[in-house]
Amino acid sequence: MNRKTLIAPSVLSADFSRLGEEVEDIVGAGADWVHLDVMDGHFVPNITFGPQVIKSIRNRTEAIFDCHLMIAPADDYLGAFADAGCDFITVHAEAGAHLDRSLQTIRNLGKKAGVSLNPSTAETVIEYVLDRLDLVLLMTVNPGFGGQAFIPSVVEKTRRLKALIGNRPIHIEIDGGVTPETAPLVAAAGADVLVAGSAIFRGNGKVAYAHNIAAIRSAADNARQYEAA
Ligand code: DX5
Ligand code: ZN
Numbered sequence: 001m002n003r004k005t006l007i008a009p010s011v012l013s014a015d016f017s018r019l020g021e022e023v024e025d026i027v028g029a030g031a032d033w034v035h036l037d038v039m040d041g042h043f044v045p046n047i048t049f050g051p052q053v054i055k056s057i058r059n060r061t062e063a064i065f066d067c068h069l070m071i072a073p074a075d076d077y078l079g080a081f082a083d084a085g086c087d088f089i090t091v092h093a094e095a096g097a098h099l100d101r102s103l104q105t106i107r108n109l110g111k112k113a114g115v116s117l118n119p120s121t122a123e124t125v126i127e128y129v130l131d132r133l134d135l136v137l138l139m140t141v142n143p144g145f146g147g148q149a150f151i152p153s154v155v156e157k158t159r160r161l162k163a164l165i166g167n168r169p170i171h172i173e174i175d176g177g178v179t180p181e182t183a184p185l186v187a188a189a190g191a192d193v194l195v196a197g198s199a200i201f202r203g204n205g206k207v208a209y210a211h212n213i214a215a216i217r218s219a220a221d222n223a224r225q226y227e228a229a
Contacts, residue, residue, distance in 0.1 A: 004221065005183075005187055005191075005192060005193070005194060005217055005220040005221050005224065006032040006033060006171075006192060006193045006194070007030070007031055007032050007033075007193075007194055007196070007200075007213050007216060007217050008031065008032060008033035008034065008035040008066050008173070008193055008194065008195045008196075009026045009031045009034065009035060009195075009196060009197065009200040009201065009209070009213070010035040010036075010037055010146065010175070010195050010196065010197035010200075011023065011026075011034065011035065011036060011037070011197075011201075012037045012048065012146045012197045013146045013147075013197035013198045013200070013201035014026075014201050015201075016049075019053070019056075019057055020056070020057050020060045022201070023057050023060045023061055024060050024061060025205055025206040025209055026200065026201075026209050026213070027060075027061045027063045028206050028210075029206045029207075029209035029210035029212075029213055030210055030213045030214065030217070031063065031200075031209075031213060032063070032064070032193075033063060033064040033065075033066040033088075033193070034061065034063050034064070034065055034066060035066045035068060035175070035195045035197075036049075036054055036065060036066065036067045036068065036086070037068050037070065037197075038050060038054075038067060038068065038069050038070060038071055038081075039070045039071070039143075039144065040070065040071040040072065042071070042072060043070050043071055043072035043092065043094075043095050044070040044143045044144035045144050046144045046145055050077075050080075051077070051080040051081050051083065051084035052084070054067065054081070054084040054085065054086060055083070055084040055085060058084065058085035064087045064088065065085055065086045065087050065088070066086075066087065066088045066090070066173075066193075066195075067081055067086035067087075067088060067089050067090065068090050068114075068116060068137065068175065068195075069081065069089065069090060069091050069092070069095075070092060070095075070116075070143050070144070071095065072092070072095035072096060073095070073096055074091045074092070074095050074096055074102060075096060075098075075101070075102055075105060078091075078102070078105050078106055078109060079109060082106075082109040082110070082111050086111060087111065087112060088111065088112040088113075088114050088134065088135055089106045089109075089111050089112070089113065089114065090113075090114030090115060090116050090135060090137050091103075091106075091114070091115060091116065092115070092116045092117075092118065092143075093115050093116070093117055093118075093121055093125045093126070094117075094118055094121060099115060099125070099129055100128070100129050100132065103115065103129055103132040103133065104132060107132065112134035112135060113132060113133055113134050113135070114133065114134060114135035114136065114137055114171075114173070115129070115133060115135075115136055115137070116136075116137035116138075116139060116143075116175075117136070117137070117138055117139060118139050118142065118143065119139055119140065119141070119142060119151045119153070119154055123136075123138075123157055123160050123161040123164060124164070126161075126164070127164065130164075130165070130168060130170070133168075133170050134169075134170060134171065135170060135171040135172075135173055135193070136161060136165070136170060136171070136172055136173070137173040137174075137175055137195075138154050138157060138158055138161065138172065138173070138174055138175070138191075139154070139175055139176050140154045140174055140175065140176040140177050140178070140182070140186070141175075141176030141177050143175075143176075146197040146198050147197070147198040148176060148177055149177050150176065150177030150178070150179075150182045151176070151177070152185075154174070154186070155185045155186060155189050156189075158172060158174065158186050158189035158190055158191055159189045159190060161190070162189065162190030171192055171193050172190055172191045172192055172193065173191065173192075173193035173194070173195060174186045174191045174193070174194055174195065175195040176195070178194050178195060178196040178199060178216065179196070179199045179216070180199075180215040180216050180219040181219075183216045183219045183220040183223070184219050184220060184222065184223030185223070186220075187219075187220035187221070187223040187224045188223040188224065188226065191220075194216060194220055196212075196216055199212060199216065200212045200213055200216070
C-alpha cells in the first residue's frame with residue numbers, strides 16, 4: 001500500500017445548506033477522498049442523507065466518493081448508491097447477516113467494496129472475506145455522531161488487522177475522533193486512510209480547511225516514516 005496517508009474529510013461536519021461549495025472547498029484544500037456518512041436512524045441513532053443528495057454533489061469534484069453506509073439493511077440500497085456515483089461503498093459487518101453477499105454485490109456493481117467494524121467488533125470477522133475487500137474501516141467512536149472522543153483500544157486492533165491483511169492491497173481506514181494528536185497512533189499501527197469531520201471543518205472555508213488537513217496529514221506521515229525507519 002502507498003506510504004502516503006490519504007485524508008478523507010467527512011461532510012457530516014460541513015454546512016449542509018452549502019454542501020456543494022463545502023465539497024469543492026475541501027478538495028481544493030487538499031482532501032484526497034470525500035467521506036459520506038449515510039445514517040438511517042435505525043442502525044445508528046441519527047439520520048443524515050441518501051443517494052439523491054450524493055448524486056446532487058457528484059458533479060462538484062472528481063475526487064473519490066467514499067460512502068460509509070450506517071444503514072440496516074444495506075443490500076437493497078447498494079445499487080442506488082452505486083448509481084449516485086460512489087466509488088467505495090462500505091457496509092457495516094454488524095448491519096446484516098450476509099457480509100459475503102453484500103461485498104459481492106458491491107463488486108458486481110463495479111465499485112470498491114469496504115466493510116466497517118464498530119469498536120466492539122473483533123477484526124477477525126473479515127478473515128473469510130479478505131479476497132472480496134478493497135477497504136476495512138475501523139470505527140474509533142461508536143457510529144452516529146461527529147465530535148466524539150477517540151477510543152484508544154482500536155489502536156491495537158489496527159495493528160492486528162494490519163497483520164491479518166498482510167500484503168494484500170486493502171486500505172485500512174480510521175473513522176472517529178481523528179486529530180493531529182490521534183492520527184500518529186493509528187498511522188503507526190498501519191492505517192493509510194484517515195477520516196476526520198470536526199477536526200477539518202473548523203474555521204471558515206478553504207484556507208482553514210487546508211491548514212487542518214495538512215496538520216493531520218503531516219502528523220500521520222511522520223508517524224509512518226518513523227515506523228518504517
Ligand atoms: C461517525 C461518522 C464519522 C464522523 C467523524 O459515525 O462515521 O465519519 O463524521 O467525525 P469526527 O471526525 O468529528 O469524529
Ligand atoms: Zn464515517
